[in-house]
Amino acid sequence: MIILGIETSCDETSVSVVKDGKEILSNIISSQIEIHKEYGGVVPEIASRHHIKNIAAIMEESLSEAKVTLDDIDYIAVTYAPGLIGALLVGLSFAKGISYAHDIPIIPVHHIKGHIYSNFVENDVKLPLIALVVSGGHTNIVHIDENHKFTNLGGTLDDAVGESYDKVSRVMGLGYPGGPVIDKLAYLGDKDSIKMPEPKVGEYDFSFSGIKTSVINYVNKMKMKGETFREEDLAAAFQHKVVEILCKKTIGAAVEKKVNNIVIAGGVAANSLLRKELKEKAKKSGIEVYYPSMGLCTDNAAMIAVAGYYKVTYGDEKNKFGDLRLNGIATLPI
Ligand code: KG4
Ligand code: ZN
Numbered sequence: 309m310i311i312l313g314i315e316t317s318c319d320e321t322s323v324s325v326v327k328d329g330k331e332i333l334s335n336i337i338s339s340q341i342e343i344h345k346e347y348g349g350v351v352p353e354i355a356s357r358h359h360i361k362n363i364a365a366i367m368e369e370s371l372s373e374a375k376v377t378l379d380d381i382d383y384i385a386v387t388y389a390p391g392l393i394g395a396l397l398v399g400l401s402f403a404k405g406i407s408y409a410h411d412i413p414i415i416p417v418h419h420i421k422g423h424i425y426s427n428f429v430e431n432d433v434k435l436p437l438i439a440l441v442v443s444g445g446h447t448n449i450v451h452i453d454e455n456h457k458f459t460n461l462g463g464t465l466d467d468a469v470g471e472s473y474d475k476v477s478r479v480m481g482l483g484y485p486g487g488p489v490i491d492k493l494a495y496l497g498d499k500d501s502i503k504m505p506e507p508k509v510g511e512y513d514f515s516f517s518g519i520k521t522s523v524i525n526y527v528n529k530m531k532m533k534g535e536t537f538r539e540e541d542l543a544a545a546f547q548h549k550v551v552e553i554l555c556k557k558t559i560g561a562a563v564e565k566k567v568n569n570i571v572i573a574g575g576v577a578a579n580s581l582l583r584k585e586l587k588e589k590a591k592k593s594g595i596e597v598y599y600p601s602m603g604l605c606t607d608n609a610a611m612i613a614v615a616g617y618y619k620v621t622y623g624d625e626k627n628k629f630g631d632l633r634l635n636g637i638a639t640l641p642i
Contacts (some may be wrong), residue, residue, distance in 0.1 A: 309327070309328055309329070309375060309382050309617065309621075310325060310326070310327050310333075310380050310381055310382050311325070311326050311329075311381070311382065311383045311384070311385050311415070311612030311613040311616050311617055312325055312367075312371075312378075312381045312383070312384045312385070312397045312613065313325075313335075313385045313386075313408075313411075313417075313609035313611070313612040313614075314328060314363075314384065314385070314386040314402060314403050314513045314609055314612065315365065315366075315386075315387045315390025315419075315422070315593060315607055315608060315609040315611075315612045316352060316359045316363065316391075316395050316396060316399030316400075316402075316444075317387045317389075317390070317392065317395055317396050317399070317401060317407055317419045318339060318355065318385065318392060318395060318444070318539070319335075319336065319339065319340040319343075319344055319355045319395075319607075319609055320337050320340070320606070320608065321338040321340070321358065321359045321360075321362045321363055321366050321399075321605040322335065322336060322337040322338070322366065322368045322608045322609035322610075322612075323336055323363070323366045323369075323370040323609050324336065324609035324610040324613050325370055325371065325373075325376055325381075325433060325502065326610055326613035326614055327373035328617070329428070329613075329614050329617030329618060329621070330428075330429060330564075331445025332373040332610045333374035333375070333376065333633050334370045334371070334372075334373035334375070334461065334525060335370075335603075335608055335610040336366050336369045336370040336373065336609075337606075337607070337608050337609070338366055338368045339363050339483075340354070340358050342357060342486065343358065344484070345411075345447055345483065345484050347642055348478055348483075348484050349474065349484055350392070351575075352392040352394055352395065352430075352575070353394065354442065355392055355395045356394035356395070356397075356398055358389070358397065358621070359395055359398035360398050361397065361520055361631050363398060363399065363402050363624045364402075365595065367402075367406075370589070370609075375568055376469065378406065378410045378412070378451075379410070381386060381410070381412050382412070382600065383412060383413050383414070383415050383616060383620060384403045384407055384412050384413070384415065385414075385415040385417050385612050385613045385615065385617075385619075386399050386400055386402075386403035386405060386414060386415070386416065386417060386470065386612065386630075387399060387400075387417055387418075387419045387422065387612050387628070388400055388416040388417065388418075388634060388636050388637060388640055389416075389418055389419065389421070389633070389636060389637035389638070389639075389640035390419060390576055390637060390639050390640045391445075391636075391638065392638070393420055393501040393637075393639075394403075395635055396636035396637075396638070397636045400634065400635075400636050401485065404539065404632050404634070405631070407583035408632060412630055412632070413612075413629040413630075414631070415629060415630065416538055416592075416629040416630040416634055417610070417612045417615045417616050418441075418472040418615070418640065419607075420441050420446055420450075420573070420642050421615045421619075421642065422569060422575075422606065422612040423441055423443065423573035423574045423577075423611060423614070424439045424450065424452070424573045424609075424613040424616040425611055425614045425618055425624050426573060426600040426605070426610070426611035426614065427439075427572075427573060427599065427600050427603040429597040429600065429610065429611075429614055430601055430604075431571075433571060433598050434568070434569050435449065435453065435454045435456070435548040436452060436453045436454055436565070436567050436569070437451075437452050437567055437570060437571055438450070438451055438452075438461075438561050438562045438565065438567050438569070438570050438571075439451075439556060439570070439571045439572075440558040440570065440571070440573070440577075440586075441555060441573050441574050442468075442469045442470065442572065442573070442574045442575070442576035442577060442579075442582070443468060443469075443470050443573075443574030443575045443576060444468060444470035444474065444485070444552065444575055444576075445468050445470070445471070446463070446464075446468050446574060447463055447464035447468045447469045447514050447516075448460055448461075448462070448463040448464075448487055448642065449461045449463070449512045449557060449558060449576045450642055451464050451561070451565055451567070452487060454519075455622065455623050455624070456618055456622040457623060457624060458642050459471075459560055460641055460642050461512040461556075461629070462511065462512025462513040462514070463512075463513065463514065464513070464514040464516065465509060465513055466515050466517040467514045467516045467517050467520055467579065468514060468516075469514075469550060469576050470487055470568070470574070470576045472516040472517075472519065472526060472550070472630060473485070473486040473490055473515075473521045473550075473570050473576070474486040474487070475520055475524075476490065476520055476523045476546055477489055477490055477522075479523065479524045479527050479593065480523075480527060480539055480542065480543075481604045484540075485631070486574065487576060487578070487579065489582065490543045490546065490547055491547065491579050491580055492548040492583065492615070493539060493542065493543040493544075494543040494544040494546075494548070495538050495540075495543075495637035496540040496543075497538060497539075497540030497541040497542070497544030497545070498538075498541050498543075498544060499541075499544040499545050499547075499548040499549065500524065501538070502541055502542055502546075503543065503545070504517060504519050504546065504548075504549035505518045505522050505524055505543050507519065507553065508548075510562055510615040511560070512556075512557060512559070512560075513562075514553065514557070515615035516550065518598070519546065519550065521582040521612050523542060523546055526542065527542070535621060545620070547581055548581070549577075550616060551579070551581045551582050551586075552585075553586050553588070554582060555582075555585050555586050555589050555590075556591075558570055558586065559586070559589055559590050562590070562595050563593055563595075566597075566606055567598060568594065568595055569595065569596050569598065570586065570590055570596070571596070571597075571598045571599065572586065572597070572598075572599045573600070574605070575597075575605060575606045575607070577599050577600065577605045578602050578605040583599055583640055584624065588600060590642075607639040634637075
């Protein structure tokens with residue numbers, strides 16, 4: 309089964325060809341990060357315009373690298389939710405055009421499920437599992453049963469993890485995106501030199517706004533006093549507190565649901581401390597942790613094609629296809 313994946317939910321235009329849900333024949337990603345950097349974050353209107361400009365060429369490149377034509381494609385898997393609505397509609401309309409012209413069925417894919425299934429490419433992941441979804445827009449703990457049924461156990465009540473990284477980075481003058489910079493800087497600092505607050509929320513819920521505000525207040529206080537501070541200490545304190553919370557809640561969920569497998573998904577799954585700590589801590593409870601290779605952590609169309617494969621072959625939504633009335637949805641629970 310050959311699936312063409314299309315992803316345009318945020319600032320990456322990506323088209324991929326995946327065989328049998330496992331073999332990535334191509335995964336072309338055109339990132340707009342350099343364009344949005346100037347504005348300190350993604351500008352939705354600019355993102356949509358760049359998707360329109362690029363998508364046809366990206367698809368041609370993807371098909372050519374995979375050495376296939378549209379005649380070889382069995383299904384088109386496209387992200388329809390959640391995301392920036394204008395950006396989503398570009399990929400969706402493009403998918404509908406190809407579907408209509410070449411009579412290829414469309415599989416609508418939830419972006420977050422795409423992130424979760426990115427783990428299935430390189431690992432032999434066993435179900436049931438707990439997925440920790442951590443990206444610029446999402447922070448969720450999800451349970452997935454043997455039949456690929458998804459249940460959201462909890463999520464953030466305010467900022468997403470990646471969003472907090474980006475905001476903290478901005479206030480520290482470290483640029484966008486904040487995650488990779490803070491991740492690196494944190495290794496040079498002393499995590500105990502600045503105290504971070506402990507959020508008080510439900511078992512599987514998260515709140516990062518208190519921690520983020522604490523960093524912002526610290527920076528402003530030092531600026532007002534005209535004092536300098538060690539950026540690496542602040543980065544270390546912030547990163548360690550965030551990772552500590554993510555690990556505690558995710559392992560807690562796996563233990564309570566009697567699940568032996570955890571996957572991490574989303575852009576923040578690239579965080580080196582999270583990858584290391586979660587694996588080490590879960591091991592003590594006999595739980596295996598999987599994460600995708602770095603290239604599959606951030607937005608890409610291969611993960612959408614893989615999620616599409618599982619959607620048509622397993623679970624409640626097996627063989628459910630989208631038609632030309634399919635719409636994009638900006639906010640949609642998993
Ligand atoms: O999944 P993604 O590519 O896009 C969304 O769907 O949001 O995630 C992007 C987010 C950004 O907030 C970025 O700062 C964060 O992932 N990120 C990281 C790291 N690399 C990317 N956060 C922490 N540590 C990293 N190494
Ligand atoms: Zn994403």
